Amino acid sequence: MLTILLHSSKTMRPAPASKDSPQSPGLMARATKLSDHLRSLTVEDIRTCMQLSPVKAEQTHQLIQSWTDDYAVQRPAIDAFLGDIYSGLQVQSFSDQDREYANDHLLILSGLYGGLRALDSIYPYRLEMGYKLPQKEFANLYAFWGDSIAKLIPAKNLVINLSAVEYTKAVLPYIDNQVITPKFLTISKKTGEPTFVTVHAKIARGAFAHWLITNRIQTQRKLVEFSELGYRYDSPLSTAQEPVFVCEEFKGLGLSVRLTQ
Secondary structure (H helix, E strand, O other): OOOEEEEEEOEEEOOOOOOOOOOOOOHHHHHHHHHHHOOOOHHHHHHHHOOOOOOHHHHHHHHHHHOOOOOHEEEEEEHOOHHHHHHHOOOHHHHHHHHHHHHHHHHHEOOOEEEEEOEEEOOOOOOOOOOOOOHHHHHHHHHHHHHOOHHHHHOOEEEEEEOOHHOOOOOHOOOOEEEEEOOOEEOOOOOOOOOHHHHHHHHHHHHHHHHHHHHHOOOHHHHOOHHHEEEEOOOOOOOOOOOOOOOOOOOOOOOOOOOOO
């Protein structure tokens, strides 16, 4: 068995009534406590701790004030998040069986909710794991969550880490699982060398998660078979814990609004 780690996104879809049966996040009690604290913050508090413009701080304050645990106005987590990783995840192409499989194997790391299963019902929010909020109990979200997120991961599962370091710092120190962290590089047209391209890598992480889910990948030895978006496994650059995938020409153009050519 495996657990796939992704992380939440700053941008989210609005929350109309969901057609899915409601599913409560595993750490909902702590999420509610955190939300209650966020509601107590002023616009200036939010602007300062989240480093936002005055306009964005006001919008975020309004969003925080509207947050609710009412299932009638929530979406499943995998349908709620936008951004490059979720462009690569291509949730809209999942079958009902894929969605159920994702619900059992995907864990989305979140500043507000801690850890989310794919079909956990959520409301739009903005809270990155690295934010430092006013009041001692909430000043360090890593301390706030402690080992509670890690406890959502079965002890014997192979962990495929496709999340950002900002979020994995809330999980990896607390688990003894084997962790595999794939890396995605693109051949530079200028130098001819494999290079890290942020947008490519984010989309590739989502595409890798999509491939794991839709192909029901369960073992480490199968990981090297990933070949979506023009990527191929590069053995000389890889280690057992960090398999590297390189593409000569990135074939995810159009998946991101930031990447059309």
